[in-house]
Amino acid sequence: MTRDWNPEAADAIVAAHLQLEGPLLPILHAIQEEFGYISEDAMRLIANRLNITRAEVYGVVSFYHDYRQQPSGRHVLKLCRAEACQSMGGEANAAKLLERLGVDWGGTTADGRLTVEPIYCLGLCACAPSAMLDDEVHGRLDADSLEALAMEAV
């Protein structure tokens, strides 16, 4: 579970990374891990502590696919859309699931339960199609087992 914005906790996270040579990405990872996304407050605080502009922080946050500027659902399902998974019917499975959940890529179900994101390769290409639910990987999915996986996260 992630927690609500807390400047003292964020400050401690930034401080813990200051001895690194290139601290910005590790800080953003840790902030997102703690608060679920990178808020405007977080960007302002980081810019301040690292003595860089907010534009620089925003530039980095918006460049990388991993960083979120809005909270996600309680669970995140990442579906691989790369070639190896396509060759095993991954796109059709994904389309069916998105329709069933009533969301588009990157969308969150109305009950806030699940966010579905595209990912380009989990390195499970010989067990395609593959997906990652939160931190757990799954391979050899078909339309039914994918749907079961998506429904299992509550």
Next chain:
Amino acid sequence: MKLYVPCDASALATGANKIALAIASEAAKRGVTVQIIRNGSRGMYWLEPLVEIATPEGRIGFGPMTLADVPGLFENAAAHPKAVGLVEKIPFFAKQQRLTFARCGVIDPLDLQDYQAHGGYVGLANAIKAGAAATCAQVKESGLRGRGGAGFPTGIKWETVRTAQADQKYIVCNADEGDSGTFADRMIMEGDPFSLVEGMTIAAIATGATKGYIYLRSEYPHAIRTMNKSIALAEKAGFLGDNVMGSGQAFHLEVFVGAGAYVCGEETALLDSLEGKRGQVRAKPPIPALVGLYGKPTIVNNTISLATIPVIMEKGAKHYADFGMGRSRGTMPVQIAGNVKHGGLFEVAFGITLGEIVNDIAGGTASGKPVRAVQAGGPLGAYFPPHLFDTPYDYEAFTKRDGLIGHGGLVIFDESVDMAKMARFAMEFCAHESCGKCTPCRIGSTRGMEVMDNIIAGHEPEKNLALVKDLCETMKFGSLCALGGFTPYPVMSAITHFPEDFQKPAIPLAAE
């Protein structure tokens, strides 16, 4: 009873943890004492989860295991429905020449003693004894070329960094393995992480670098955990730290987690990312070997290149160079993926033909339908039709046929594939991942996607095909890096070899 259950991500994705738990509880129920070792993968992914039992004759395998297959392991194992016999006698495994992956799947990845019992850290000891210049010479002599895709001679890069004068030098491992159809980096990091740690340490000894980073993609959480643990263990044992193996030289190593940008697999974008910036490509020259991370001389090598160094320094440059053909020396871990019967990692000397790999080794498609196309070298690699399957696996031979080996991935497609859609996807992927610095890649990919949409809809296909070809020329010659520069490979190979997919009847416009 000694059993092996892999902890490789593909094994986990197919249920290995549940199998390991079930084995433990079944053993307890039967009062049998078991030792379960969580090894890496052997790379025979169609058999995962592959459980192995140690016997006096060797390790016998069972796979792909399901929970229902567990009790049978404790009964007449030879008659088990999932028995595959001696693992190392399985043709897919027996036909390989494993140098880089010799320990992968065999040992416990985080058992340093097991690593050393299998030749680990002999290479580093030899490098320290030989000194920096001789180590660089050995790497040059081995003929090892960058396994990330560019195929640049590793030894020349090392020599450049060794002779550069600077107060600080860096060793950077490019473990941003983003190509679809590739998983060699992931497999070695999860199955034999010390080989990468040792390879990077040898690079440090050979160049005088004291600091190293492994730029590891966030999509590989298991590899991140394993690498972090292996670094801590190596530090504790004196293989990393202020005085590496008593050499008097310091080398400190860290894992740096990427943030989901494919372009960061390009070495200069990777360096910017490590510095905490947007992962944008730098113009070359200057080359990173002279002006790299924070402007200092830096080796940027692929995971597999670095993980191959220990065996070269252990067994000698000649041993490695004796494998291969032409200017492609040694072995390549070919990764066979997609719609394939026997998918996995097949390490073999250069020279084997594409057809041998696809048909004989991999056994064709999983669907049983004929193979229609093979994409070699990731999302920036060309699609090969069956009539080019006589191409030998060799950097130069692939180039001659307008393709590339890249990082060694092969994605197999059956006859249901629509090549016009795949060409569109190549443009879409480039647009999604473009760093935005150069115009041919940033704008070209988006325009390419639109033109492909017109072709797929059957709108003026002749005119639009000419446009796509022209656009591909611009992207190929005008882009700063391989993302924009190589996206034309999949697009043009699809158009050249599968022209019938680009001649669709026009979809009539809706009547008003």
